[in-house]
Amino acid sequence: MFETVRYTYRLRPGRQARAALLAEWARCRWLWNEAVHQQRPGRKPSFGKLSKLLTEARARLGWLRAGSQNAQQQTLRTYGSALNTSFEVKGRGRPKVKHKKNVLPTLEYTRNGFALVDGRLRLAKGVTIPVVWSRELPSDPTSVRVYQDNLGHWYASFVVQRDPAAVADPDLPGIGVDWGVTTTATTTNPAFDLPHLGHRKRCAAELARAQRTMARRRRPKGHTPSNGYQMAKRQAARIAKKAARQNTHDARVWAKTVVDHHHLIAVEDFKPKFLAHTTMARKAADAAIGACKTELIERGKRAGRKLVLVPPAYTTMTCSGCGERTNLRLGLGVRIFECTACGYTADRDLNAARTILATAERDRASADDVRHQIASLRGGESDAV
Numbered sequence: 001m002f003e004t005v006r007y008t009y010r011l012r013p014g015r016q017a018r019a020a021l022l023a024e025w026a027r028c029r030w031l032w033n034e035a036v037h038q039q040r041p042g043r044k045p046s047f048g049k050l051s052k053l054l055t056e057a058r059a060r061l062g063w064l065r066a067g068s069q070n071a072q073q074q075t076l077r078t079y080g081s082a083l084n085t086s087f088e089v090k091g092r093g094r095p096k097v098k099h100k101k102n103v104l105p106t107l108e109y110t111r112n113g114f115a116l117v118d119g120r121l122r123l124a125k126g127v128t129i130p131v132v133w134s135r136e137l138p139s140d141p142t143s144v145r146v147y148q149d150n151l152g153h154w155y156a157s158f159v160v161q162r163d164p165a166a167v168a169d170p171d172l173p174g175i176g177v178d179w180g181v182t183t184t185a186t187t188t189n190p191a192f193d194l195p196h197l198g199h200r201k202r203c204a205a206e207l208a209r210a211q212r213t214m215a216r217r218r219r220p221k222g223h224t225p226s227n228g229y230q231m232a233k234r235q236a237a238r239i240a241k242k243a244a245r246q247n248t249h250d251a252r253v254w255a256k257t258v259v260d261h262h263h264l265i266a267v268e269d270f271k272p273k274f275l276a277h278t279t280m281a282r283k284a285a286d287a288a289i290g291a292c293k294t295e296l297i298e299r300g301k302r303a304g305r306k307l308v309l310v311p312p313a314y315t316t317m318t319c320s321g322c323g324e325r326t327n328l329r330l331g332l333g334v335r336i337f338e339c340t341a342c343g344y345t346a347d348r349d350l351n352a353a354r355t356i357l358a359t360a361e362r363d364r365a366s367a368d369d370v371r372h373q374i375a376s377l378r379g380g381e382s383d384a385v
Contacts, residue, residue, distance in 0.1 A: 002139075002161040002162060002163060002164070003161070003162060003163075003164045003302070004159060004160075004161060005159075005160060005161075005162055005302075006157050006158065006159055006160075007135070007137055007138075007141075007157070007158045007160055008155055008156070008157045008158075009131050009132055009133060009134060009155065009156050009158075010131075010132040010134075010153065010154075010155055011121065011129050011130070011131060011132070011146070011153075011154040011155060011156050012129065012130045012131075012132065012154075013129045013130075013154050014129075017127055017128065017129050018154075020125070020127045021105065021107065021127065021146065021148075021154070022105060023067070024067050024068060024071055024107055024125075024127075025105035025106070025107060026100075027063070027064055027066075027067040027071075027072060028067075028071055028072055028075040028107060029098050029100070029103070030064075031053075031054065031057065031064075031072055031075050031076060032075055032076075032079055032095070032097075032098050033097050033098060034053070034057070035050060035053065035076060035079050035095075036079075036095055036096060036097050037097075038053070039083075039094065039095075045080070045083070046080070047076070047077060047080050050076040050077075050079065050080055051073065051076065053076070054069075054072055054073060054076055058072075066125075067125065068109070068113060068123070068124035068125050069124075070109055070110060070112055070113030070124050071107050071108065071109055071113060071123075071124065074107075074108040074109065074110065074113075075108070078108065079095055082095045083095055104147065104148050104149065104150065105147060105148045106145065106146075106147040106148075107123075107145070107146045107147070108143065108144070108145050108146075109123060109124065109143060109144050109145075109146070110142070110143050111141075111142055111143065114144050116131075116141075119131060119133065121144070121146075121156055123146070129146075129154070129156075131156060137158060137160055138160055138161070138162035138163075139160045139161045139162060140160070141158035141159055141160050142159050142160070142161075143158075143159045144156055144157065144158050144159070145157040149241070150237045150241070151234065151237055151238055151241055152234070164302070164304070171263070172261060172262050172263035173189075173261075173262055173263065173264075174188075174262060174263060174264030174265070174266065174357055174360070174361060175187050175188055175189060175192060175258060175261075175262040175264070175265055175266070175357065176188045176266040176353040176354060176355070176356040176357030176358075176360070177258075177265065177266065177267045177268060177296070177353060177356065178268050178315065178349050178350075178352040178353040178356060179268050179270040179272070179289045179292075179293065180349050181196065181275075181280055181283050181284055181287055182196060182349075183195055183196055183349060184196050184197075184287045184288075184289060184292060185254070185292060186347075186349035186350055186352070186353050187258070187353055188350070188353045188354050188357050190350075192254075192257065192258050192261070194250070194251075194254045194292065196283075196286070196287055197246075197247075197250060198286055199242075199243040199246040199247055199250075199286065200243040200247075200282075200285065200286040201283075201286055202243075203239050203240070203242060203243045206239050207236060207239045207240060210232055210235045210236035210239055211236050213232040213235075214229060214232040214233055214236060217229040217232055244288075247286075247288040247291060248288075248291060248295075251288065251291050251292040251295040251296075252295055252299075254292070254296075255292070255295040255296040255299045255300075256299060258296060259296070259299045259300050259303045259305055260303075262305065263305060263306060264305070264306045264308070264357075264360060264361065265296070265300050265305055265306070265307050265308070266308045266310055266356045266357045266359065266360035266361075267293065267296060267297065267307065267308070267309055267310065267356070268309075268310055268312050268315065268352070268356055269309040269310060269311050269312060270289065270293065270312050272284055272289040272290050273290075297309075308359075308360035310356045310359050310360060315352040315355045315356055315359075316330055316337070316348055316351070316352045317329060317330060318355045319337070319339035319341065319342065319344050319351070319355075320344070320346070320351050320352075320354035320355045320358055321339060321342050321344035322339065322341055322342040322344065323358075324339060324340075324341040324342070326339070326340065330348060334348065335347065335348055336348060337351040
């Protein structure tokens with residue numbers, strides 16, 4: 001049994017390769033927009049109808065035939081998947097027009113549209129690009145996604161098959177994880193805590209200078225942006241990207257350490273989105289709680305660990321020693337939890353992490369997948385969602 005994963009590598013395209021990729025993206029974006037313009041309320045076209053649209057368009061337009069049919073088919077396939085998802089998921093908007101200034105280039109190729117020759121990625125229509133091989137591919141890729149980020153860097157994301165990780169060692173201890181702003185992740189073992197490192201805060205002054213430079217060099221609407229404005233824009237994007245990459249690196253290192261040393265991982269199912277509407281929005285964004293949580297869950301699943309997502313309700317108000325719940329909600333200024341029933345005293349985040357772990361151990365969660373458990377330390381029944 002193999003698992004399907006993505007391996008991403010940096011590309012180093014030359015001037016001609018970059019021009020070819022951008023031209024191919026222009027053709028695929030035109031196809032996407034044509035499909036959007038032909039949308040009908042209450043109808044979702046099949047891939048066969050979309051393929052017919054592509055055949056007719058290539059027969060009429062010579063500049064479209066100059067591109068790769070493989071990449072164009074994948075664009076319409078992606079459009080069809082997005083349209084089906086909008087019908088299946090309530091509240092999901094239908095696919096919209098992709099404007100050149102708002103969307104970054106993304107091309108997808110199946111097995112017949114690319115090949116790896118002498119360490120280089122060869123795409124359809126003879127586009128050859130050097131690849132920075134940071135690690136070996138575990139198997140022959142079945143598809144590849146070539147995309148550009150906001151800094152102008154190109155990447156290739158290969159879909160490959162690899163052997164799943166070994167089954168978790170039941171002799172390893174368990175750990176509970178509580179999310180916060182002062183400390184990004186507080187665990188039952190302080191040695192595995194993830195402190196708030198504040199990468200975006202350190203870059204804030206430099207980013208503000210770059211953004212002020214952008215504002216000074218910005219031309220009125222309707223005029224072509226100057227080279228100076230484009231340089232300032234790239235500099236601002238580079239600073240923001242640096243902070244984001246530092247957060248990603250720290251989250252990966254921390255998640256790997258936690259997963260390697262624990263069999264049961266109980267994670268607070270915290271949704272940080274609501275913090276965007278509070279006074280803690282900037283610090284919460286700097287902590288990147290959502291990215292840390294996603295990285296921990298993905299690594300735990302790949303390693304075969306037992307993962308439990310515990311709802312955050314009442315975890316701060318419940319004593320991890322006796323299981324009694326306080327009558328009053330603790331304000332954010334109260335950092336010490338004191339139990340009136342048993343006298344237990346501890347840091348509020350540490351107490352919440354221990355409560356989360358006790359909930360997962362009592363409910364005996366399944367190791368097959370990530371499960372949601374209703375927290376109850378007082379002997380109540382738990383429901384898995």
